[in-house]
Amino acid sequence: MNFDLSEDQAMLKDTAERLFAQAAGDSSGDLWARMAELGLLAAPFAEEDGGLGLGPVETMILAEAAGRAQVLTPYASVIAAAGTALRLATTPPSALISGLAGGEVRLAWAHEELGMPSDQARRTRARSTGDGWIVTGRKINVAHAADAARLAVTVTIDGGQLVLLIPSDARGVSRRDYQLFDGTPASEISFYEVTAEASAVLASGGEAIVLMERVREHLTAFRAAEAVGLMQALLDATLEHLKTRRQFGEPLASFQALRHKAADMLVALEQARSMAMLAALSVEDADQEERRKTLAQVRSVVGKSCKLVGQTAVQLHGGIGVTEEHPVGRGFRQLTLIDLEMERG
């Protein structure tokens, strides 16, 4: 039993923190290229596919660093979600994985739909043409879709489910771009009679259902760690504010009610940190039942912590905490979205 990082992991943490800190100050947009350059995109993939063969703990380190710097990276949707769909596909598409790992190609995970609980069958449907599929339906909140060359799409077929790869410029695909409230660029994507080849199937039947669940689990693990970084950033900012801001002739830090709220934030953060670690250490667990139960527990604790830390940070900051220009306000919105995702499962 130990909670220490290995030497390599400590180096990775250092690299990621420096990179994201830099990116947070300069949003000129070459972050993805820099991440590719440093090999960060290749982390979770097998070495034979051009990856580094690293595990969920390394992903946790990256996610936490991104959260800590309050950087919006496409890593969750492109690598943790779509990347997992490729990696755990029935036949992993080697060339595509190495393109993803090298930063040459981007994917998006097109799963969410209006009116569907996250763990239930999709309304987007595909019908067989014998040697391929024709897809019709609509996905929402597809993160970073505008930059994606292909979409990993979850669909329902007669008697089952599929996970399919569809080029984002295929005929019949249309996109409406907007922003999620955490700042992530996202799209509503409509599919109208879109043709997909048989080779585009990443998984079908029972394997497709498992694959969707695995993607959700990896997303949960990533977002939990990202939330821990965000909460740490908000707690740090709040402590700084309490120490420097004066009211009624005293620093805010001298008011016991506020001190106790800061203590509550720490307790919530440490509980979430424990769960982010547990998520990383469990997400590749072979026992499906155990994994499912553990990740549900992770969602429960992390969601509640996001809410408490976010709301309290804003309240303790007072007026400036609700402004767009203050990092705490933005961080609160990011934590709110993670909370909602965790609650939905």
Place this chain on the structure above:
Amino acid sequence: MNFDLSEDQAMLKDTAERLFAQAAGDSSGDLWARMAELGLLAAPFAEEDGGLGLGPVETMILAEAAGRAQVLTPYASVIAAAGTALRLATTPPSALISGLAGGEVRLAWAHEELGMPSDQARRTRARSTGDGWIVTGRKINVAHAADAARLAVTVTIDGGQLVLLIPSDARGVSRRDYQLFDGTPASEISFYEVTAEASAVLASGGEAIVLMERVREHLTAFRAAEAVGLMQALLDATLEHLKTRRQFGEPLASFQALRHKAADMLVALEQARSMAMLAALSVEDADQEERRKTLAQVRSVVGKSCKLVGQTAVQLHGGIGVTEEHPVGRGFRQLTLIDLEMERG
């Protein structure tokens, strides 16, 4: 719209408060006789039945005064519950009511059973003998049963329900006495082939179901007001403690975290007080749907307030708050029972 007491109501309040304050100091046990003497037991009954023809607001005044003095009176079970069952019976038993109102005879409300939600059919069953009923079953937590001459019992029959009066010394009735955790003496009462005459039926069929609900509603209104009195007593004691007890060289009242908790107690108390008033003003409302909704809301708010005020009072008192000899500890137990009753509905 007004929230003032009439002159008579103010007098009643005064009388009740003096009586209960006296009783709280002296538990020699003639409280019931004193209540009868002062006409308090006669309050809710019709004048032609020997009552005073007063309404739910007067009951609220009594209940709040009892709570405020932390006196355990049998009023809730004997007058508010069993008395309501008589008063609203299909044919109100005039002589018995006047005995109850005069304090000469006591009743108990025998309704609760193991394993039954409070609003569902009973397992205690009665079968018809043509000119009467034979009852078998078991009731629990029958408050003040040891002093009751008769029991108002809810039973299930083929195709419906009954509310029946059974003498507590009838053959086949047996009793095991114990205490509820708020200090109320109570009994488990078993009925084995107990005979009841046809004239013992207070209500049957749809009327029995309505009668049970009316009794629950009157109990809710009574207990809500009692809770308000209790919460006021605990808040007063807590404020006194905060002002006098010193720690780390300061009175507890100087610690902001504790001041804010006391403020939370007041908010909860005032919300409950509003609901106790609403309960009194609604419990005789003719619109059943509206009444049902209102009393559910009363239970929701009062239950939550009981929990917050009780737990906080104990916490702010520290060690002495968890001792049997301190009124706050006992008051917390009383509030806890009301909270549980409110939650069950």
Place this chain on the structure above:
Amino acid sequence: MDLSFSPEDIAFRDQVRAFVAQNLSPDTRRKVEQGRALDKADVVEWQRTLNRVGWATPSWPASAGGPGWSAVQRYIFMDELYAACAPEPLSFNVSMIGPVLIAYGSDAQKARFLKATANLDIWWAQGFSEPGAGSDLAALSATAVRDGDYYVVNGQKLWQGMAHRADWMFTLVRTDPKAAKKQGGISFLLIDLKSPGVTIRPIITIDGRHEVNEVFLDDVRVPVGDRVGEENQGWTYAKYLLSNERTGIARIGMTRRILARVADALASVEAGLTEAAQARHAVEATAIEAELRALEITQLRVLAAQQAGQTDPRSSILKIKGVELRQAASELLLRVVGPAGYAFAYEGQGEAPSEAASNYFTLRAASIYGGASEVQKNIIASSVLGL
């Protein structure tokens, strides 16, 4: 003890209800119902509609051109507005500066401002807070130095409700920096925002909206005649204003509107909730509704005390609990709406598919401004509980 209104009050309620039904524009109504931002024109139009029948200034006495309503009538009026999804009369004008001018303004000020304020010919902004003075308002540092018939004002004011729409601002400035207590030496000035030296910088809040601004005052010359009341007595007028601001702030009708949207969303399939989540959210909605009912009675109790001429320090309870319930309802709405509510649009950049997120973020500020919840609890502990 009686919860029902008098026949006169019921007649009044029916009159208000009919008027609102006939006169509120469907477009404004829809915006309010859905929690969307109102345009300046919407607010002005509605205020003037009300003003035509003398209802734009519910709390003003008849002698000042108000309707001279009782506390109960004011309550009924506001309740009807909320129930009909009508906007409130602009609070900066009607609840804040208006009563101050009525109580402390000179005859010249009353003549010049009151009618224009009621009719929203002048849109007022509040200039109280500063970067270093929020809950601790008396710590303000904007200064006004006398120069003949003028004050020369310098400083920086924050959280101006809608200053970019406003014509004038009422503000607190320090006129005697040497006063023994920081509450002393403060004066209450009215500043024309078109004056040279006034710069307004927009502040976008986390709800994506622009309702707040930073106002910079650089050597702004304010005529002495635009000072309200005595020099260095501004704190008294400010306290009066703030106590008015705090009255009737349970905003029960607003919470009820949010709960209505929760009920709609729970009934809609768009949210994609599991049955378990749906049941959980419904329980939560029921609990909030129950608390809201209790708060309504609490509000009526405070009102009855006011009606009887008593002031009730318990109005802090209305603020705390009112905010708590509005926040809880808006959070519940966000959870119920689900992924359909994740999209976001900044004001002026198109409409978001759902206002649930914006409303939730807007309302986080409700426990900060107008007396933060922590400050309200301090008040309860001192003034009500005697701690």
Place this chain on the structure above:
Amino acid sequence: MDLSFSPEDIAFRDQVRAFVAQNLSPDTRRKVEQGRALDKADVVEWQRTLNRVGWATPSWPASAGGPGWSAVQRYIFMDELYAACAPEPLSFNVSMIGPVLIAYGSDAQKARFLKATANLDIWWAQGFSEPGAGSDLAALSATAVRDGDYYVVNGQKLWQGMAHRADWMFTLVRTDPKAAKKQGGISFLLIDLKSPGVTIRPIITIDGRHEVNEVFLDDVRVPVGDRVGEENQGWTYAKYLLSNERTGIARIGMTRRILARVADALASVEAGLTEAAQARHAVEATAIEAELRALEITQLRVLAAQQAGQTDPRSSILKIKGVELRQAASELLLRVVGPAGYAFAYEGQGEAPSEAASNYFTLRAASIYGGASEVQKNIIASSVLGL
């Protein structure tokens, strides 16, 4: 990063598990499982059973007759006890006075007390708190005046865990009333409770149990040799004792046992819950279980730091959250058990049909003693957050 125990630790765990299974009396096991009070004999028997194999004093070093376990082994041992519904070794002896004697006791004291303490031949009571000194322990006013080879002790002590069962008590008394700081001038005495002048008055707590007493000390003569460490340095030893008391107090296994009873009660028909209530309670149980899982990891993280020789001020988190979850679980149990749990019996007056209520009331004290939750939050704010 790795959550699994080493093969040696797993072998150790299996050894403990087998021992407990073979040696714990079914009667004691049942009492612990159901949250019932243990008789003195139950506690003594189990302590001696453990002591026969050297396990009664998990935290004592081998040099003092303890097993000399690592932090991880101690954790595993306690976890196994909880899981098997075995009592903990008596904390007054094992976690409180034992370590103080080991660290600060004289050789004579060690020789006289340690073995008897481990074997529960002496049952110790804690005599720290006083009517005027609870969370603010240093405000104590019991005095000890030197008279030759004796101290003459006068005062009143509260909240003696089980003083009526105890043979000796460890206590703090003021030996120098003139000390500049109130923490100075305090000495740490061991008092034989059979000494003349000691009176013990039972205090019944709201759970109906008798675990607490008031101890009156009237001119009690205590040999100077029964003082631990230096005169007037008692505060140092007390702080050491309290910091030990605070370690490992998440008591996760205890909460897990309560949750197991919740699951049983939810599955039983006795409670008479509506389906909606059942679903609501199940959701709550799941949420507590999740928090408990998180706390378990948090505890392991603190443990790993201790294993590496670091002290972790975050152990206050274990206390706060541990208590919060135990209280939440016991409250949930009370709600789930329903009317079957309304009955109550005072200790010695028969058994209540359900211990749910007693346990709930017992645990309300958990956020008060051993460093109240408010004090823990003060500690976190100062020591961890640097506020």
